[in-house]
Amino acid sequence: MAGRRARTGRGWDASPSRAGDDTAAPRARRGRRGRIEESDPEAPPAAPRDEGELAREICLRQLAVRPRTRAELAGALAKRGISEEVSAEVLDRYDEVGIIDDAAFARAWVSSRHAGRGLARRALANELRQRGVDGEVASEALGELDExxxxxxxxxxxxxxxxxxxxxxxxxxxxxxxxxxxxxxxxxxxxxxxxxxxxxxxxxxxxxxxxxxxxxxxxxxxxxxxxxxxxx
Structure with a gap:
C-alpha cells in the first residue's frame, strides 16, 4: 500500500531512500580506532606545506636527538628533498640565533668523547671531519686536549x-x-x-x-x- 513503511528484517525502516536523494547525509567512513567520521566532498583540498616550515621541523627533530653540525642538518634536509636555497636560508638563521654552533659542538664532542670513550686527538679529528666540522674549527677544539x-x-x-x-x-x-x-x-x-x-x-x-x-x-x-x- 502507498504510504506504508517497508518492513525489514530488523524492524520498520523509516529512513529515506538513498538512491537519488540529495538530502542524504554525507557519506561516512571509518576513521582511526574504528570511529565513524564524516567526509565532506565539497571541502577544499589541504594546502601544501610551506617548504621553509618543513625544513625547520626537520631540523628541530634532528636537534632533539642530539646537537648537530650545520653539515649534518644540511644533509638531513637534502635527503628530504628540501631545496638548497631554502636549506641555506633556514640554516643561516639558525646560525644567527645560535641554534647551530659548530665550534661549540666540536668542543663538547672532544670533551665528551675523550672523557667517555678515552679517544685521542687523531680519532676525534676523524670523527669531527665525518660530521662536517671545518678543519680549523676542529683543530681549535682539539687544541684544548693537551699531550x-x-x-x-x-x-x-x-x-x-x-x-x-x-x-x-x-x-x-x-x-x-x-x-x-x-x-x-x-x-x-x-x-x-x-x-x-x-x-x-x-x-x-x-x-x-x-x-x-x-x-x-x-x-x-x-x-x-x-x-x-x-x-x-
Missing part, C-alpha cells in the same frame, strides 16, 4: 684493562698497544703507557717491561703507521 692529558688517559685505560688481562706479558703488551692505537693514540704514547703500567703490575711484567726500548719501538711503529696511511 699530558692524553697520556694520562692512555695510562688510565691500560690500568683498567690490566685488571682483567690474561696471558703472557708480551701478548698482553701487544693487545694493549693495539687497543690504544684503535683509539687514536700515537705509537710513542701507547707504548710508554703500556710499559709503565706493566712495570707496576708484577715482578714478571716488570722484568718484561725493562726489556722494551720504547723509543726505538715507537719509531718503528710510527714508520709503519705513516707507510700505511700513505698507501691508503
Amino acid at each position: 699530558e692529558t692524553e697520556a694520562e688517559t692512555a695510562r688510565a685505560l691500560v690500568e683498567r684493562k690490566l685488571r682483567t688481562a690474561r696471558g703472557e706479558p708480551d701478548a698482553v703488551f701487544r693487545r694493549l698497544v693495539a687497543m690504544l692505537a684503535r683509539k687514536g693514540y700515537p705509537p710513542g704514547v701507547a707504548i710508554r703507557a703500556v710499559k709503565d703500567a706493566l712495570a707496576a703490575q708484577s715482578a714478571e711484567a716488570a722484568e718484561f717491561a725493562e726489556q722494551i726500548d720504547a723509543d726505538a719501538l715507537a719509531d718503528a711503529e710510527g714508520e709503519l703507521d705513516r707507510d700505511g696511511r700513505a698507501a691508503g
